[in-house]
Structures are given as structure tokens and as C-alpha cells.
Amino acid sequence: MNLAVRDVRHNLGRFVLTCLGIGMLLMIVMGMGGIYRGIIEDATLLVDRVDADVWVVQRDTRGPFAELSRVPPSLLHRVAAVPGVVSAREFVFHTIQRERGGKPLRIAVVGLSWPEDRGDWLPLIEGRPLAQNHYELIADRSLGLRLDDTIQLGRETYRVVGITTGMLASGGDGVAFTTVRDAQAIQLELSGEAIRLEREARRTRAGRSEFPLVQPALGERATAPSASIPALPTRTLTAVLASAEPGRTEEVLETISGWSDVTGYTTSGQRELLLMGNVAKVRAQIGLFRALLTAIATIIMALILYTLTLDKLHDIALLKLIGAPNRVILALILQQALLIGAVGFVIALALGSWLFPRFPRRVILTEPDLAQLAAIVAAISVFASLLGIWKALRVSPNEAVG
Amino acid sequence: MTAGPPHPALETRDLTKVYGEGNTRVVAMQDVTVRVERGEVVALLGPSGSGKSTFLTAVGLINPPTSGSVWIGGELVQDGPRALTDLRAFRRRKMGFVFQKSNLIPFLKARENVQIALELSSLSSREARRRALQLLDDLGVGDRSEHYPTELSGGQQQRVAVARAIANEPALILADEPTAALDSNRGRQVMELFREIAHERGSAAIVVTHDHRALDVFDRIYEMEDGVIDAGKPNPSSPDAGDRE
Numbered sequence: 001m002n003l004a005v006r007d008v009r010h011n012l013g014r015f016v017l018t019c020l021g022i023g024m025l026l027m028i029v030m031g032m033g034g035i036y037r038g039i040i041e042d043a044t045l046l047v048d049r050v051d052a053d054v055w056v057v058q059r060d061t062r063g064p065f066a067e068l069s070r071v072p073p074s075l076l077h078r079v080a081a082v083p084g085v086v087s088a089r090e091f092v093f094h095t096i097q098r099e100r101g102g103k104p105l106r107i108a109v110v111g112l113s114w115p116e117d118r119g120d121w122l123p124l125i126e127g128r129p130l131a132q133n134h135y136e137l138i139a140d141r142s143l144g145l146r147l148d149d150t151i152q153l154g155r156e157t158y159r160v161v162g163i164t165t166g167m168l169a170s171g172g173d174g175v176a177f178t179t180v181r182d183a184q185a186i187q188l189e190l191s192g193e194a195i196r197l198e199r200e201a202r203r204t205r206a207g208r209s210e211f212p213l214v215q216p217a218l219g220e221r222a223t224a225p226s227a228s229i230p231a232l233p234t235r236t237l238t239a240v241l242a243s244a245e246p247g248r249t250e251e252v253l254e255t256i257s258g259w260s261d262v263t264g265y266t267t268s269g270q271r272e273l274l275l276m277g278n279v280a281k282v283r284a285q286i287g288l289f290r291a292l293l294t295a296i297a298t299i300i301m302a303l304i305l306y307t308l309t310l311d312k313l314h315d316i317a318l319l320k321l322i323g324a325p326n327r328v329i330l331a332l333i334l335q336q337a338l339l340i341g342a343v344g345f346v347i348a349l350a351l352g353s354w355l356f357p358r359f360p361r362r363v364i365l366t367e368p369d370l371a372q373l374a375a376i377v378a379a380i381s382v383f384a385s386l387l388g389i390w391k392a393l394r395v396s397p398n399e400a401v402g
Numbered sequence: 403m404t405a406g407p408p409h410p411a412l413e414t415r416d417l418t419k420v421y422g423e424g425n426t427r428v429v430a431m432q433d434v435t436v437r438v439e440r441g442e443v444v445a446l447l448g449p450s451g452s453g454k455s456t457f458l459t460a461v462g463l464i465n466p467p468t469s470g471s472v473w474i475g476g477e478l479v480q481d482g483p484r485a486l487t488d489l490r491a492f493r494r495r496k497m498g499f500v501f502q503k504s505n506l507i508p509f510l511k512a513r514e515n516v517q518i519a520l521e522l523s524s525l526s527s528r529e530a531r532r533r534a535l536q537l538l539d540d541l542g543v544g545d546r547s548e549h550y551p552t553e554l555s556g557g558q559q560q561r562v563a564v565a566r567a568i569a570n571e572p573a574l575i576l577a578d579e580p581t582a583a584l585d586s587n588r589g590r591q592v593m594e595l596f597r598e599i600a601h602e603r604g605s606a607a608i609v610v611t612h613d614h615r616a617l618d619v620f621d622r623i624y625e626m627e628d629g630v631i632d633a634g635k636p637n638p639s640s641p642d643a644g645d646r647e
Contacts (some may be wrong), residue, residue, distance in 0.1 A: 001514060001517060001518055001521050001527060001530075003509075006509050006510055006514065007509040010508070010509035010510075010550065011509065315507045315508065318505055318507060319507070321462075321464060321493065321499055322493070322494065322499065322519050322522065322566070323490050323491060323492075323493045323494020323495070323522055323523075324490075324494075324522055325490065325491070328522070396464070397464045397490075398459060398464045398465050400501075400505060401455070401458075401459055401462075401464065401499075401501060401578065
């Protein structure tokens with residue numbers, strides 16, 4: 001006869017409430033694990049999806065995701081010329097925040113190297129890849145934009161031509177893909193007033209200098225539109241991505257390492273930079289918080305099981321009196337603990353599966369993580385029951401008589 | 403070679419129990435020597451605090467004596483505070499307990515309360531269930547077998563407790579004021595039940611009681627006072643008094 005099941009059957013309401021409480025606690029533990037996994041996935045998603053062998057960024061920076069990187073557009077041709085490189089692409093990445101519908105909208109803008117890269121590799125759930133060099137945008141579903149929506153960015157209006165899913169930057173912001181030119185325009189394009197003010201400032205500076213007196217043409221140039229000033233730098237890229245011939249990635253990297261203005265990383269190097277840099281502290285924080293929650297869950301379970309055992313002390317004494325061996329009493333407490341743990345886990349999974357997709361950041365429940373948590377729950381169920389078992393074993397059958 | 407006389411169901415020799423020491427020393431039971439034969443039903447009378455329950459728990463192997471010995475079915479099981487066998491297993495095989503309150507396990511139904519005692523003695527679940535139902539039928543509570551203790555009257559609970567106590571056909575039944583919570587009719591029924599069981603199954607029963615109205619069912623009556631027990635006397639009003647003489 002299974003005494004644990006009989007006890008649960010008789011006190012079903014109490015058992016259900018206990019399991020619900022434990023389940024919600026485990027859901028939080030599960031959620032922390034899911035957030036941890038989500039941060040890692042988000043952090044490395046772009047690096048993995050972009051599918052480049054070598055990332056060439058500004059010298060001594062950890063760009064383009066871990067820190068700002070600026071490289072000249074001409075770098076594209078230098079990289080393309082390196083022996084072993086099959087193709088090279090421009091890459092622009094930056095984050096903007098605009099307002100839409102009265103709410104802040106954060107967008108991670110990724111520039112695709114038109115016309116080689118139109119976004120065919122993106123996981124489109126609606127629409128199409130980019131079909132023209134300007135004013136088109138592929139947006140992730142998480143941004144809340146819909147197909148054919150238009151959005152004003154900088155001085156231009158962009159039309160949403162495709163919707164992706166699961167394309168997030170390391171900060172959890174949804175990614176919008178445009179061509180490199182548009183991405184640069186969104187990042188650097190100034191408003192008319194800003195341009196006018198900047199031109200006026202230039203004119204004032206020129207007026208204070210003696211150069212326009214010596215060279216009047218220089219003064220005229222200074223007051224002309226920016227585009228007509230050849231000395232101004234061209235728009236920069238964030239990185240140049242290269243695809244190497246099979247087995248020649250290291251060779252390409254070695255060549256690039258000899259250049260004094262840029263640094264090259266492999267895709268795994270980029271992943272490492274992100275995980276060890278950008279998200280390392282967040283990972284550690286969430287990992288520690290998860291460990292703390294697991295410990296708290298264990299303590300709470302132990303207290304619940306201890307209280308349940310205290311409620312049954314007289315019955316346990318009675319069982320001892322009628323000759324029940326210790327294993328019967330151990331089984332009663334342990335099986336009940338495992339039952340509470342198992343039902344709590346199922347409740348956590350069901351609640352979490354319903355609730356987590358509604359969270360603002362991704363909470364990813366993977367099978368290995370769930371299996372690991374199930375093992376942890378089993379372990380804490382056993383551990384938590386030790387206090388109750390200890391108490392039960394100390395009960396004298398004499399207490400049934402009193 | 404002739405077989406010797408059968409061993410008594412219970413024999414105690416100079417059983418003494420002392421609580422505390424020094425100024426707080428209390429002698430709860432002193433030099434109690436008792437012999438209860440198989441099939442015999444004895445009553446243990448005495449005022450509150452006379453040591454009856456101490457005696458019962460000592461021979462029930464749940465409260466070891468300070469000195470003296472307990473023999474059950476001819477086997478020395480307790481020598482002073484030292485247990486000479488696995489007491490819990492011994493209780494399971496050889497003893498049945500009934501208390502003032504029925505002491506049923508609240509989360510088990512009436513049938514399960516009896517069945518658990520049988521299953522603990524290694525009976526299969528199926529056979530234990532069958533025998534539990536049979537016992538409850540025999541005791542007149544078969545129709546309440548699937549009810550929880552809280553759904554039973556005091557008398558019904560006590561009958562279930564008796565069924566559990568006798569389930570494993572124990573050599574010794576120990577009852578501590580089993581009729582205290584019952585009206586006189588039901589109290590008498592329970593006492594008669596002990597008598598029937600002891601006589602039919604060859605068990606011995608020791609019943610601590612204050613209920614003088616049902617004393618006629620006992621074969622022998624002991625009295626305790628201040629921890630000391632008398633020699634016990636045969637009950638002249640017992641239905642079997644003539645047979646014994």
C-alpha cells in the first residue's frame with residue numbers, strides 16, 4: 001500500500017496548493033535559466049546567422065557588437081584581395097531609439113551589403129528579401145512592425161518588405177535589416193536644421209581664421225554643403241566580413257593581422273568576445289541568481305515537507321507502534337517529496353510555457369536545460385525531505401499512546 | 403519424553419520503571435511480576451497515576467523498563483532497558499494495540515487501516531485486502547470499510563482499531579481504556595469482543611480499564627496502586643469461572 005498516495009488523496013486540496021506554490025517557485029528558477037539561455041542566444045544570434053568566416057574591425061577594438069568599430073569603405077577591396085578570401089561584404093550595425101505610437105521603439109539596424117547580400121539568408125515569415133538599394137527594410141516581428149508598414153528614420157521613409165522571427169541583437173532589441181547605404185544614412189543623416197547650424201559654425205570658424213584671407217577659395221568651400229567638401233571623410237562601415245576558402249581562414253587572419261589599422265576575428269572569436277565581454281556579467285548575475293533561487297526553493301521545500309511531516313508525527317508514531325519498519329516511513333516522506341517535486345515541475349513547465357513568450361525578452365527553455373532542472377528538482381526533493389525524515393525517525397512509538 | 407506445559411502468553415519478572423533521578427526520582431512501577439496465560443483476558447484496574455499505562459507500554463515494548471524482564475510466548479524479549487530482539491518486528495508479529503482513542507491513521511480508510519497491518523506482515527496486497535474486509539465484516543463494520551475514520555462513529559472506530567489489533571493474530575493484545583470514549587453498551591460489546599477473540603484465537607488480552615460495569619467478562623483481575631501490582635485474582639463473575647475451577 002502506498003501511504004504517500006493515500007495521504008495525498010486524503011489531503012488533496014493541501015497537496016494541490018503546495019504543488020502550486022512549489023510549481024510557481026520552480027517556474028521562476030526555470031525562467032531564470034530560460035533568460036540566461038535567451039541572453040546567450042540573443043548575444044550570438046547575429047554572429048551565427050550572418051555566416052562570415054572573418055570579421056575585420058577597427059584596430060584594437062572588440063567590434064562590432066562588443067564595442068564601437070569604424071573602418072573605411074575602401075577596406076572592403078583590401079580584404080577582398082587577400083589570398084584565400086572568396087568574398088567580402090560591408091557590414092553596418094548600430095542601435096537607434098525612436099518613438100512610435102507614443103512608445104519608445106529600439107531598433108538594432110544591420111546594413112546588408114547590397115547587391116551581394118539582399119537578406120536571402122534571413123528567416124522570413126512574411127514578405128520578401130530586399131529588392132532595391134534604398135527605402136526598404138526587413139524587420140523582426142518583435143519590433144511590432146507589420147508588412148507594408150512605413151517608418152520614418154532620419155530624413156527618409158522606409159517600407160517594411162519582410163518580417164523575420166527571432167532576429168535579436170545582444171541587448172534583446174529586434175533587428176531591422178536595410179542596405180548598408182540606408183543603415184549609414186539612418187545613423188549619420190542629420191536634419192536640415194542641424195546641417196544649417198553646422199554650416200554656420202563652419203563659417204564662423206573660417207571667419208576667425210586667417211586662411212580665408214590668404215586663400216578666399218577655402219572660405220567659400222567652408223560655407224558650401226558638406227557633400228561638396230572633398231576633405232570631409234566618407235561614411236564609415238562597422239566591419240567588413242569575409243568568407244574564406246575552406247581551411248584558409250587562419251591564413252586570411254594572419255594576413256590581416258599584419259595590417260596596422262584593423263583587427264580580424266573568426267566567428268568563434270566574435271562569439272567569445274560577446275560571451276566573455278558584453279554578456280559575461282549578465283550571465284554571471286543570472287547564473288548566481290538562479291543558484292540562489294534553487295537554494296531558496298530547496299529551503300522552502302524542506303520547510304513544507306518538514307511541516308507536512310510534523311502534521312503526521314502521531315501517525316508515524318502509530319505506524320512504528322504497529323511495527324512499520326523505517327523504510328515504510330522513509331518511503332512515505334520521500335515519495336511525497338518526489339511527488340510534490342514532480343507535480344511542481346509539471347506546473348512550472350505548463351505555467352512557464354504559457355507565460356514566458358509574453359516576456360519582453362526571450363526566455364528559451366531547451367530540453368537539456370529542462371532535463372537538468374528535472375534532475376535538480378529530484379535532488380532538492382530528496383535533500384528537502386531529509387529534515388522531515390530525520391524528525392520522523394526520532395519519533396517514539398510511545399507518542400502514539402499518549 | 404513428555405512435552406512441558408505451554409509457555410504463558412506474557413510473563414514479567416520484577417518489572418520496575420523509574421523516571422528522573424535524585425530529587426526528581428519517581429518510581430512509576432515497582433517489581434511487577436505478572437503471568438498471563440494464552441486465551442486469558444485480564445483486567446488491570448487502578449487509579450490514575452498508579453502505573454497501569456507504564457506497565458502496558460513496558461510489556462508493549464515501547465517504553466523499556468529500568469529493570470526486570472519481559473517474556474512473551476516463552477521468549478525473553480526485554481531484559482531491563484536492553485532489547486533482546488528487533489522490538490518493532492516483534493510487535494508487528496506478536497502484538498496488537500487498542501487505545502482509548504481509536505488511533506486510526508486518518509488518511510487511510512477503515513479497510514486500509516486494517517490492511518496496512520497485514521501488509522506490514524508481508525501479506526500480498528490482494529490477500530491483505532481480502533482478510534481486512536473479512537475482519538471488518540466479522541466485527542460488524544464491513545459496510546463502513548471504505549469510509550475514513552472521521553466518517554465513523556466512536557464505536558465503529560474502536561471496532562476498526564480492534565480489527566487492526568487482531569489482524570495478525572497476535573499472541574498478546576494490549577488495550578488501554580478502550581471503552582472510555584464509548585457508551586456503556588458499546589463499551590461492553592468491545593470488552594466481549596476481546597474475550598471472544600482471546601478465547602477463539604488463543605491470544606491473551608490485557609485491558610486497562612476504569613469501567614467496572616463490564617468486569618464480568620474478564621478471567622482475572624489485577625489491581626495496581628502506586629506502581630505496585632497485586633497478585634491478581636480470578637474473576638468469580640466470569641462466564642468461564644466454573645470451567646477454570
